Amino acid sequence: MARAPLRVLLLGGTGEARRLALALTEVGGFDVVYSLAGRVREPQVPPSCRVRIGGFGGPAGLAEQLRSERINALVDATHPFAARMSASAATAAAATGVPLLVLRRPGWQAQPGDDWRRVPSLPAAADLIDRFVPSQRGPSRCGAADDPTPRVFLTTGRSDLALFAGLHRPWFLARCVEAPTGALPPRLRVILDRGPFDVAGETELLRRHAIDVLVTKDSGGAMTAAKLAAARDLGLPVVMVDRPSIPSGFPVVSDIGPATHWLIGLASPGRIESHDGPQAGPAAASWRSTLS
Numbered sequence: 001m002a003r004a005p006l007r008v009l010l011l012g013g014t015g016e017a018r019r020l021a022l023a024l025t026e027v028g029g030f031d032v033v034y035s036l037a038g039r040v041r042e043p044q045v046p047p048s049c050r051v052r053i054g055g056f057g058g059p060a061g062l063a064e065q066l067r068s069e070r071i072n073a074l075v076d077a078t079h080p081f082a083a084r085m086s087a088s089a090a091t092a093a094a095a096t097g098v099p100l101l102v103l104r105r106p107g108w109q110a111q112p113g114d115d116w117r118r119v120p121s122l123p124a125a126a127d128l129i130d131r132f133v134p135s136q137r138g139p140s141r142c143g144a145a146d147d148p149t150p151r152v153f154l155t156t157g158r159s160d161l162a163l164f165a166g167l168h169r170p171w172f173l174a175r176c177v178e179a180p181t182g183a184l185p186p187r188l189r190v191i192l193d194r195g196p197f198d199v200a201g202e203t204e205l206l207r208r209h210a211i212d213v214l215v216t217k218d219s220g221g222a223m224t225a226a227k228l229a230a231a232r233d234l235g236l237p238v239v240m241v242d243r244p245s246i247p248s249g250f251p252v253v254s255d256i257g258p259a260t261h262w263l264i265g266l267a268s269p270g271r272i273e274s275h276d277g278p279q280a281g282p283a284a285a286s287w288r289s290t291l292s
């Protein structure tokens with residue numbers, strides 16, 4: 001008798017979540033519900049699974065959904081800064097006993113030549129920028145060499161611009177996927193764009209706007225990493241906001257391979273675990289042939 005597919009609720013909104021959804025479709029044997037917060041008007045969704053959009057109503061609402069939809073596994077593949085959703089997933093998983101896996105891409109690492117100042121939070125970044133004094137000799141300051149106004153490139157996302165709204169001295173360039181609303185810094189220019197970005201384009205942008213300092217969250221991943229190489233090349237400092245911590249007590253993986261592996265393990269009763277993962281079961285065999 002054919003086994004029922006493993007029903008997976010995939011908390012998405014990231015490239016990893018989309019790639020995991022596609023991988024699970026290729027493997028087969030999974031019924032994936034892909035969940036989005038609904039922040040973006042035209043979200044990129046995997047073509048292969050059911051999509052639901054909008055919050056669950058906190059941990060209790062998520063727990064209720066896990067029960068009513070008979071979810072067998074929960075995967076938190078949200079943005080590394082989506083701390084409320086991650087906390088909610090952990091609470092709901094603990095309350096219902098539904099297995100939870102956290103899929104979190106690695107953070108960025110400073111390289112030789114980088115001038116990063118790590119801060120624990122966005123308010124700490126705003127505080128640092130409020131006190132920031134630009135170097136007058138930076139290679140990107142052509143045309144702005146006599147201007148003492150700090151010129152700041154903010155790539156923290158539109159919902160975080162309000163934290164910089166009280167800063168009157170710096171001039172800000174903010175890049176967002178959608179137009180920001182609410183409180184904004186008084187001296188602000190917004191450009192609407194969505195990655196991936198390349199180093200040549202980022203270097204040109206930093207030069208054109210005579211940027212003195214870049215502010216970014218440690219989102220990790222390749223899509224938006226080019227700005228860091230451009231800042232390094234131009235000798236610009238980077239204020240790097242550290243990630244919130246991941247709820248403890250659940251397995252964490254950093255890529256879709258081990259995440260697929262974990263789900264196959266749940267879908268294959270009678271599997272034999274080893275360092276290599278599941279050794280038996282039709283889903284495991286299918287997965288090996290798909291990825292090899």
Ligand code: NAP
Pocket residue numbers: 011012013014035036037038039053054055056057058059061062078079080081082083084085086088156157158159160
């Ligand atoms: P959040 O603050 O952790 O989430 C706020 C609420 O949104 C959650 O409590 C939940 O509502 C709902 N939610 C979040 N992700 C969801 C999902 N995948 N499916 C269903 N509901 C979801 O996260 P955020 O507001 O999305 O973003 C927080 C930070 O992450 C921001 O700094 C943002 O710039 C950054 N970020 C997020 C995304 C993304 O796709 N989420 C992408 C890029 C950057 P309920 O409590 O009602 O369940």
